[in-house]
Amino acid sequence: xxxxxxxxxxxxxxxxxxxxxxxxxxxxxxxxxxxxxxxxxxxxxxxxxxxxxxxxxxxxxxxxxxxxxxxxxxxxxxxxxxxxxxxxxxxxxxxxxxxxxxxxxxxxxxxxxxxxxxxxxxxxxxxxxxxxx
Numbered sequence: 001x002x003x004x005x006x007x008x009x010x011x012x013x014x015x016x017x018x019x020x021x022x023x024x025x026x027x028x029x030x031x032x033x034x035x036x037x038x039x040x041x042x043x044x045x046x047x048x049x050x051x052x053x054x055x056x057x058x059x060x061x062x063x064x065x066x067x068x069x070x071x072x073x074x075x076x077x078x079x080x081x082x083x084x085x086x087x088x089x090x091x092x093x094x095x096x097x098x099x100x101x102x103x104x105x106x107x108x109x110x111x112x113x114x115x116x117x118x119x120x121x122x123x124x125x126x127x128x129x130x131x132x133x
């Protein structure tokens with residue numbers, strides 16, 4: 001019984017640690033990002049003040065462009081999700097309950113075929129294939 005309690009406590013503690021590590025940190029704004037990169041470059045490369053100000057301007061411009069791209073991608077992703085939701089609702093309105101449940105089964109089967117074992121594979125999870133010369 002004592003071992004069971006200790007095991008359960010370790011499991012809970014581990015779960016809490018994993019959850020805490022996966023929390024998203026707020027992204028720094030473009031100015032903070034550019035300043036951080038510039039400071040690192042200045043420290044590593046021994047930049048003069050003139051070089052530092054020029055690099056900061058370039059890094060700030062790049063950071064602002066990247067921020068705009070990320071915001072645009074997020075807006076596009078949201079629009080796609082809304083479109084998919086609307087499409088799904090339209091299909092649900094047309095199909096009967098029986099057809100809808102059968103359609104869900106078909107989609108689940110297709111999903112299982114795409115992901116062997118139902119697991120999500122990441123690039124690093126898959127073994128590298130040897131190239132033939």
